[in-house]
Amino acid sequence: MSYDFLGESEPRTLIVYGLVTNPATVSGDMPPMPPDASFMLSNRFAVVLPSSPPLRLSSPGWIDISPVQAVDIQSSEDLNTMCRDRIMNRTSPFSKPVRSFLECYFRFIDSVLATDAPKEGLAAYRDWVFSAWLPMPHAQVLLPPDADDGPKFAEADVVFWAAGRLVVVMIEGTSMPLPSTRQRLAFLAERHPQAALVLIPQERIENSDLGFPIDLFPEKFSRICENVALPYGPYHPPVLMDKLDKQADAALAPIFAPPRPAPDRRPKEII
Numbered sequence: 001m002s003y004d005f006l007g008e009s010e011p012r013t014l015i016v017y018g019l020v021t022n023p024a025t026v027s028g029d030m031p032p033m034p035p036d037a038s039f040m041l042s043n044r045f046a047v048v049l050p051s052s053p054p055l056r057l058s059s060p061g062w063i064d065i066s067p068v069q070a071v072d073i074q075s076s077e078d079l080n081t082m083c084r085d086r087i088m089n090r091t092s093p094f095s096k097p098v099r100s101f102l103e104c105y106f107r108f109i110d111s112v113l114a115t116d117a118p119k120e121g122l123a124a125y126r127d128w129v130f131s132a133w134l135p136m137p138h139a140q141v142l143l144p145p146d147a148d149d150g151p152k153f154a155e156a157d158v159v160f161w162a163a164g165r166l167v168v169v170m171i172e173g174t175s176m177p178l179p180s181t182r183q184r185l186a187f188l189a190e191r192h193p194q195a196a197l198v199l200i201p202q203e204r205i206e207n208s209d210l211g212f213p214i215d216l217f218p219e220k221f222s223r224i225c226e227n228v229a230l231p232y233g234p235y236h237p238p239v240l241m242d243k244l245d246k247q248a249d250a251a252l253a254p255i256f257a258p259p260r261p262a263p264d265r266r267p268k269e270i271i
Helices: 022-030 065-071 076-087 095-114 125-131 179-191 200-205 238-247 249-257
Strands: 013-015 039-041 047-048 135-142 153-160 165-172 195-201
Touching: 013 022, 013 065, 013 249, 039 076, 047 125, 065 076, 065 153, 076 095, 095 125, 095 135, 095 153, 095 200, 153 179, 153 200, 165 200, 195 200
Parallel strands: 165 195
Antiparallel strands: 013 047, 013 135, 039 047, 135 153, 153 165
């Protein structure tokens, strides 16, 4: 299966992220995308379509929490800490600007929740943290195929799939990229229909007093709770999802879990 964000019939964007040395190896080992899937997400890659729902901390697949690990999670605070630790663990310890950006982003999410998260209903306002956009550090976005060469990737410090936009974050002033690296990033920014390139001066990240540079991001980037019926964590036990799906907007179901057939409630024949 080819992944081409400029494809006429089925445009798909492949994002390889985390501590990956060779993104072509990841793309070559990927399973095929199911025809009825709205997106694919793992701890190393994401595939999105123009119609895909946003990728959030609540999106299944990226964190890989096993049932055994889930037993140790006693609160939403524990789960939130685990989510943030997993993201930081997929960021190079030598990439201080990227790590500083992620820490700044997490503080920004906390501040948004304090003012914008729903305060009514069964969920505590801090549970809405899992509606935050999923940051994908050290992202490499596959460019359209080139008949004369192998796969090429545009590199970015962090990528989000948020509110229908491919938000490509680059922190300026950290290094001098190669000309080929700049050309591929420019191609992505200019040709990807949903791309929004965000260039952040390094001093905006290093100075915590300046806060998160939301003024450089697309308008809807701060609206993390918009169009979310209920807050979910990224671990979705089947029994829990059966209960929550009845309460959540059916249109949002693809965001949180693949659709499941309705249970058979017909009376059983007694023998």
